[in-house]
Amino acid sequence: MQKKITVMILPVGPRCNLRCAYCYHGKNICAAKGPRKMSSDILSKIFSDSRDLAKNINFLYHGGEPMMAGLSFFEEVVVLQHRFSFYGKVTNFIQTNATLINDEWADFLVNNHFLVSTSIDGPAHIHNVNRHSASNRGSLYRVLRGAQLVKSRDAKIGCITLLTRINAQCPDEVYSALKESGISGCAIHFCAKNDFDGPDLVPTIEEALGFMKRLFNLWIRDDNPSFQIRNFRNILRSYFGGRTLDCASGPSRCSHFIAIDNKGDVYPCHRFVGRKNFSLGNILKKPLAMIYKQSRSVYNSMADISKKCHKCHWLNVCGGGCAYERFVANKTFNGLHPECALRQKLYPYMIKRFKRIESSL
Amino acid sequence: MSKTSRKIVKGKKLMISAKKEVNSEKITSPISGGYNHADQNYCSDHHDTT
Numbered sequence: 001m002q003k004k005i006t007v008m009i010l011p012v013g014p015r016c017n018l019r020c021a022y023c024y025h026g027k028n029i030c031a032a033k034g035p036r037k038m039s040s041d042i043l044s045k046i047f048s049d050s051r052d053l054a055k056n057i058n059f060l061y062h063g064g065e066p067m068m069a070g071l072s073f074f075e076e077v078v079v080l081q082h083r084f085s086f087y088g089k090v091t092n093f094i095q096t097n098a099t100l101i102n103d104e105w106a107d108f109l110v111n112n113h114f115l116v117s118t119s120i121d122g123p124a125h126i127h128n129v130n131r132h133s134a135s136n137r138g139s140l141y142r143v144l145r146g147a148q149l150v151k152s153r154d155a156k157i158g159c160i161t162l163l164t165r166i167n168a169q170c171p172d173e174v175y176s177a178l179k180e181s182g183i184s185g186c187a188i189h190f191c192a193k194n195d196f197d198g199p200d201l202v203p204t205i206e207e208a209l210g211f212m213k214r215l216f217n218l219w220i221r222d223d224n225p226s227f228q229i230r231n232f233r234n235i236l237r238s239y240f241g242g243r244t245l246d247c248a249s250g251p252s253r254c255s256h257f258i259a260i261d262n263k264g265d266v267y268p269c270h271r272f273v274g275r276k277n278f279s280l281g282n283i284l285k286k287p288l289a290m291i292y293k294q295s296r297s298v299y300n301s302m303a304d305i306s307k308k309c310h311k312c313h314w315l316n317v318c319g320g321g322c323a324y325e326r327f328v329a330n331k332t333f334n335g336l337h338p339e340c341a342l343r344q345k346l347y348p349y350m351i352k353r354f355k356r357i358e359s360s361l
Numbered sequence: 362m363s364k365t366s367r368k369i370v371k372g373k374k375l376m377i378s379a380k381k382e383v384n385s386e387k388i389t390s391p392i393s394g395g396y397n398h399a400d401q402n403y404c405s406d407h408h409d410t411t
């Protein structure tokens with residue numbers, strides 16, 4: 001039995017109360033068919049089957065917006081997890097837009113040790129441009145209110161920041177907004193070209209590089225280890241011989257994840273949900289451990305990075321990049337990641353700065 | 362104390378913190394790219410991802 005796996009659960013599939021302009025679920029958010037919420041049968045099956053996947057299990061509730069399943073769904077999560085005896089440690093994580101968090105939700109999340117992450121793209125005039133409701137109402141006020149309710153209970157909250165050609169112009173404002181929001185750290189994701197008709201928000205390499213360099217310098221200038229930016233921390237850890245942290249920075253890491261949507265359909269990762277070509281099976285028809293075992297070839301093909309990557313100096317840091325993003329960019333997994341050119345310039349810039357700091361210590 | 366020795370090196374705390382973290386190496390299991398929580402790594406037991 002493997003030591004650890006992350007089981008991603010999409011309680012309402014791609015459904016969401018927001019209509020972010022760049023969402024990778026695209027039209028699926030509105031077009032989602034079938035039951036709105038994952039049934040108790042499926043949820044129960046996930047927990048009973050997950051025991052056979054790994055000793056220690058992370059359950060990560062993702063979406064869409066997972067809180068649309070309602071508090072009662074998550075109360076059932078806690079009850080069911082107590083009912084099944086897992087072999088090792090179970091940890092619950094939730095990635096939410098935080099707009100639905102009220103006192104009741106905050107009490108529940110903190111009391112039941114859910115680790116919470118949200119999404120903030122910058123100050124209101126930047127964030128609200130892309131992260132808004134169907135009626136175009138900006139979401140930042142509600143996000144910060146939700147985050148504050150969690151924080152006020154002495155819990156930390158992290159966030160994802162999506163880099164678009166809009167916030168790429170304002171690194172200082174983005175950094176200030178992130179710090180002021182009270183989050184304990186963030187990870188910068190780059191807006192990637194989607195295969196649906198959405199606005200072109202993908203920053204150019206120059207825009208993204210300029211943003212990342214400036215953000216990096218602000219982070220260094222701040223010099224505050226309690227505020228971490230995962231992209232930079234990865235390189236810094238690697239500089240000291242440590243491992244990078246996230247799933248995308250190692251080509252075989254996808255196999256440590258499996259995702260299940262509200263209909264019980266299983267996918268290698270939440271980003272493939274809704275893509276029939278990547279459906280691995282249905283949990284009501286086959287045990288999850290069997291689906292996982294029989295999907296080796298899919299995970300292996302996701303780990304198949306470009307030959308150029310194998311010769312690259314930065315492979316141990318970059319890992320070839322996110323398999324989903326490589327697939328969307330190239331229609332195959334073994335093409336170069338769309339951020340390759342950016343990383344080739346950013347990594348040496350950062351390493352040079354680390355060397356300079358180290359030499360002055 | 363000389364002026365040079367009092368010079369504050371920006372990034373020093375980040376470097377020391379990362380070095381300590383790597384040396385004590387609790388972090389091990391890959392994190393989903395679509396999620397970020399500062400404490401997530403400390404919830405992980407050792408897991409060889411290679």
